[in-house]
Amino acid sequence: MRDLAVLLEGRNLARLFEGLWVTLRLSLSSVLLSIVLGIIVGMFMTLKNPVTRAVSRAYLEFVRIMPQLVLLFLAYFGLTRVFGLNLSGETSAVLVFTVWGTAEMGDLVRGAVTSIPRYQYDSAYALGLTKIQAYIFVIIPQTLRRLVPPAINLTTRMIKTTSLVVLIGVVEVLKVGQQIIEANRYNAPGAALWIYIVIFFLYFLICFPISRFGQLLENKWRD
Template identity: 50%
Template structure:
């Protein structure tokens, strides 16, 4: 019985299909992180400027993602925006939109934290040398801040890959959905399939996230001191 269950993973193209599904989630995470880093860097820089209203708005934006679960935002865009705009927004696009905005908020906070944690004398020495604001950021602040930000950013990437598993709930065909299809197809021939398929997906996620979180820990030890 149990043998027939595990065999389901390797029947036909099931194995490749599951990996392909995993790729869909990774792709969503990857694109979102890239967009998030670009937007987030801008937001982080803006948050270090001395503008109270700007700071307040960006802080509010961050808290919106910290307080309301990502799944709720996925639902809001998926169920709310499509009928509102009268167009059908693809699940993957919805996911990338929400994850990018979330990523931007978190990266923005990491960038702000990185910049603010730099010793004041770095900034003041730069000024004493006669560097302008742009030069100050370009040559002094950003290079040093990037090192401090890397562990947090990689950590966010891990969280994002894990969170992309939620996109199945807004109808994206990814690894969990393909797993469900395989289970449904084999419901008579391999009744124990769901144990093996979900177990396998569990391991797949681990194999992607574990190296990332190791990397983050190593970066932390190396650069944060």
């Protein structure tokens, strides 16, 4: 128990939360960018043009098949070499998670838009709605219902994946945990266990309510 008390000494607990905030800031900015860009890319993916189809397909497949850590390495180590761009760990992280999130979000948008049956459009026009009215009152509300639960799911995936940034040198919650463990290795040699348990539950406490909320909406809106 003395090992757990390390967290209460000095600013240790505050620093751990600051580290957690770095993780959350990175994932939330990536999620927001992914949602905006994903909607645009998703619309682009629904086009019937074979060229745009091939391009978006190749982008989606490449990003999906590569582990996110590989993409992080490509951005962090590769871009510097190829373009002379010297990105910080945090910038590479937001870049990579946005590129990945946009692909996932784009595919969700494409799926949601194409899953709206043809007759929904036809009926809307038959009722005398203009094209814009049909979208605002008929198509978009239905698309959103199919889109929001998986988008929330993507958010928790993003938060969990953000833990990888510690491997490209970003000081986030895991790194702060390591620093606290290192600094106290003589007066609290067993701190590692407790600190990693605390970090484990911090992630759980953030992701669990979000995924619960997503499930709730999914059950409520099931058609």
